[in-house]
Every structure is written in C-alpha cells, then in structure tokens.
Amino acid sequence: MTTLLLLRHSIPERGGSSPDPGLSAEGLQRAAAVFQNDAFRTVSLVWSSPSLRALQTAQLLGLPVRQDTRLAERRTGDTTGQDASFWKRQYEDPDFKNPDGESFREVSARMADCIHELLDSLPEGQNALVVSHAAAICSYLQRFCTVEVTDAAQKLRRITFQGEVLLDGHFWEADGFVLHIENRRPVLIHTYAQECHEGAMTITY
Template sequence: MQLLLIRHAQPEYARVNLGRADPSLTEQGLVQAGRLVEALAPYRIARLFSSPQLRALQTAQPLADRQKLPVEQIKGLAEYDYDLDHYIPFETAKELGSDAYKRILAGHLPDFVDAELFRTRVLTSVDQVVSSCAHEETAVIVAHGGVINIVLQDLLGLELPLTFPIEYASVTRILVSRTGRRRVASINETGHVRDTLRV
C-alpha cells in the first residue's frame, strides 16, 4: 500500500483564555488546501484519515469532497501542541525568537513535550491506519509537521525527532510492502504550493 502524509495548510495564530487553541486556516491556507485536490489527482485514494485538529480537518475537506470520502479522525495523529491554549505558526515563532522555535530549529521537540509518549501515540496511530487498509490501497493522512517527522525518524533511523522542515500542504510518500516493510519514497513534495510558501 501507499501512505500519503500531508501536512496541514497554513493556519491562523490563535490564543484562548479557556480550553485549547484550535486555529482555522488562513486565506492562503485555504488556497493551499484546494491545490492538494489536483496534486493528488493521479492517486487512486481509498481512505482519508486526519488529525482531529481544525487546521488538519480543513485541509482534508476539499480532497474529501472531490473523492467523496469520509474524513476518518484519529486523535493519536494530533500534533504535540494539542492541549495548549495557544498556537503560534512557525514563521511567527521565528520572528518572536522563542525558545521553542530555537529547539525546533535544532531538531528537538519543545521541552513541554513528553517525547516518548508523543512518539508512541503517533507510531501506534500510523500502525492503526496501515492495518485497516488493504494492501493495494492508497491512504492519505492529513496531520502535522511533528507527526510526519516522527514517522520519518522511525523509518530512517534518525537521531533527532524534527529533522525535516515539513512545509504547509506538502506531500510525503511512504510505501508499505505485503510483508509490512515500510520505506520512504519522497519527502516534502511542494511543487503544487511552492509559490505560496515563504522562502
């Protein structure tokens, strides 16, 4: 089977007084999400999975509409910031020069994250997707930069959890053999949204 790992499109900055922040996409993000429809048109997509976070669900929706597929939410595919009362887009964090930004840039998870717990729930959730799909199927997972990086760290045997700067609405392809062996076919394909991304 084939897994297409999609990072959500560009989200808004968000901060709330109570509960957790769950930002929607920006206007640019909605454009990026729309472009995924044509970018993924060559694939015969059988299943569509998503993180429960709004930015991922909104990214998945145009594809779901075109493919006439339900969006199957899996909480374990949520980003490590799921319970925070704020969301700061990476480009804004860079401008602020935050400690979290510096850690992420160096390839490390923010210090508030239980790295092993995050890794375990992400890999368990991806296993759940693979086991629920037929071998000949192509499945899409719309998730987050941290989630995709954890999958790549596991498959490539990387030391750092955040090695790759996964771009908004990018496509990373994973191939799964009949024996269950997984290999990385591509990382961070962005041709369909290159003009919408910051350099």
C-alpha cells in the same frame, strides 16, 4: 504494496485568539491545489488529527474523514524560559520533554500505533492519506529516517532515507511525504513540494 500519503496541514489563520484556528484563505487554496495531484486520486481512506486546521485540510479531498487524537501535534508543555535550543534538543534526544509535555519518542509511538491500525484496515492495493502536524510527522519518520536540525532558529531540517536526502530546509504547510509500504515499513519514501510562482500553484515531485 500500499502507498501512504503523510501530509502536514495547510496554512492556518494567524494572529487570532482561537487556540484551534482553521485554515486561512491561502491555506484553503494551497490544500485544494495539492489535492489536484494525481497521487491523491487513488486515496480511499483519510485519517486526520482532530485539530481544525488538519481536519479542514483533509476534508478538502472530498472523502469521509476519520479523526484520531493519536495524530495530534506534540504537546510542548511548559516552555517557560525555552529558546531555539529546545527545538533542536527534541530531535537529538527522543526522551526529552518539558513539564506536562510529550517527548518525540512518545509522539512517535502513538503515531505509529495509529498508522499501523490504518494500514491493517486498508484493503490490498488501496492507498491512504494521513493529515497531521510537522513535529508529529517528523517523530514518526525518525523510525525509518535520519532527521537532523540544520538551523534551530529558522526551524530547518534535513531528512534522509537510505542515504537519500528527502528534505533539506523548511517543512512547509501542505507539504508531505509519500511512503510505499510493505509489512508496515516503507521500502521507498519521496516528497512532494508545493511552490507558488507568479500566483500560480505548481506541484513538483
């Protein structure tokens, strides 16, 4: 069995003019805290979206990182006139997309293509980390999980695998999923959540 850690990038710089922001100081701290968890000590292969916020997150683990555009965030396209209903519709209709954008089905296909290549190249018994983006990760999880929007305005989701609720609320930066995989399919999925209590980072599973 292979373990795949599927991680959303950490917190980027906000409010700047860069179309590809890197991590904020808080984002660097949060990612570093996540990687202290024992689950990441068994990782031997790291692949990442080429977006700077994802790449910087992946690099903090201290292993060589392969960049792959198939792990990039979904292209939203022209969102002129869109409101929160767009965010919900993309989950309910996998073929919906804006002009010049991608559908969830398209994103899921390229994510799966990349992850299958990674899994096929991974030696038996070794584990891998993939750093990507919220919508891209959710599109991939829809292949195995039920992903429901519970509040479009707040971007709240409920993700269920084999009747078990994995996530019910926000999919925060530097949070993610641990997939135990056989024959390219997960047989078990769980999540890890990161909480900040009185300034100290605590990892909970």
